Amino acid sequence: MITRNILAILLGAVILPLSGCAPLAVFGAVGTTGVIMSDRRTNAVMLEDQEIESQVKKAVRDLPYGSKNHINNVSYNHAVLLAGEVHTREIGLTLEDEVKKIPGVTNVYNELVIAPASSFGERSQDTLLTTKVKSEIALLTISPDFYAGHVKVVTERGIVYLMGLLKPSEMQPVIDRARSVSGVIEVVPLFETYYPEKKDK
Numbered sequence: 001m002i003t004r005n006i007l008a009i010l011l012g013a014v015i016l017p018l019s020g021c022a023p024l025a026v027f028g029a030v031g032t033t034g035v036i037m038s039d040r041r042t043n044a045v046m047l048e049d050q051e052i053e054s055q056v057k058k059a060v061r062d063l064p065y066g067s068k069n070h071i072n073n074v075s076y077n078h079a080v081l082l083a084g085e086v087h088t089r090e091i092g093l094t095l096e097d098e099v100k101k102i103p104g105v106t107n108v109y110n111e112l113v114i115a116p117a118s119s120f121g122e123r124s125q126d127t128l129l130t131t132k133v134k135s136e137i138a139l140l141t142i143s144p145d146f147y148a149g150h151v152k153v154v155t156e157r158g159i160v161y162l163m164g165l166l167k168p169s170e171m172q173p174v175i176d177r178a179r180s181v182s183g184v185i186e187v188v189p190l191f192e193t194y195y196p197e198k199k200d201k
Contacts (some may be wrong), residue, residue, distance in 0.1 A: 025181040037146045040194055041077055041167040048104050056080060059098040063091055070117035071095070076152050076163040077192055079107040083156040085115040097171035109190055111161065118157060127153040127182050133160055136177045142170045150194075153178075165194040 039046060052075035062073050065087040074081045080099050080101050086092045093111040099108050119128075138148040151174055152163040160178050171191050178187045 009116055016099050017168075030084065038149050040150055045077060048078065052078065052080060052102055052104055055102045057081075059095060059096055059102075063095060065091065066116055070123075071112065072154060072156060073099075074163065075105070077106075077165060078104050079109065079163070079190070079192070080105055080153060081109045081111065081161055081163060081190065083111040083154060083159075083161060084113075085117050087114075089114055089176065109161075111156070111159075111188070125183070126157065126167065126179040129158065132181050133178045133184070134150060136181055137174055140173055140177060142173050143167070146170055158183060159188060160184050161184070161188045161190060163190045164192070166191045167194050170194075 041049070055100075056073040056075065060069070060073065063069055063071075063086075068087040069085065069091060071082060071084040071086065072182070073083075080102075082095060082099065086095070092110065092114070095112070096108055096110045099105060124152060133153050133155070134148065134151075137151055140146065140148070146167075150164045150166060150170075154161040154163070160181075162174060162178060167176065171189065174191075175187055175189050178184060
C-alpha cells in the first residue's frame, strides 16, 4: 500500500513540471499529453504562453549586469510573472516595460526585488518547496474536475506564487494547502477565475 507521502511525491512529479526559486524591495510549457488534455487553457493559448516566455527570456538576456540578475518568468493565460532579484530598480522597471510590449501579454506581475542574486542553496531550497507544494495540491479532492495541473507553482526566496485558471470554490483550498507546507514564508495567489462554459472547443 502506497503511503500518503509517497503518493504525494509521485503525483507531484508526474503531474507538474518543476518551477524554481524571491524577495527585499518589491516593485509593486506544455508538458505531457495528460497535462495538455486537462489544461483549462486552450491549446492555442498554451502555445502563445510558450512564445511569450521565449520572448521574455530574450529580454532578460539583453539586460545589463547579466550575472547579477536572477529572474524567473512564467506566462500563464497571457499573464506574466516576473520574480527574482535585479541589480538596480531601473533594470526591473525596464524589463517590465519590455514585457508589456510583447504581443499577447495582458498583465505583468512584477515581483522583482533589488537584492543580490540568490545562491545555489537558496534556489535548491525553493525548488524543494515547489515540489512539496505541488505534491500537497495533488492530494486535494476539491471537485470532480479539479486537477493539480491547473495550478502553476513558482517559488522565490520561500515565497510561493500560485497561478492558474480556477473556479472560485477551488482557490481557497489550494491557497490553504500551500500555506500549510513547512518552510513557506508567504503565499501570493495570482489566479484567474475559470468559467467552464467559456473555454473554446
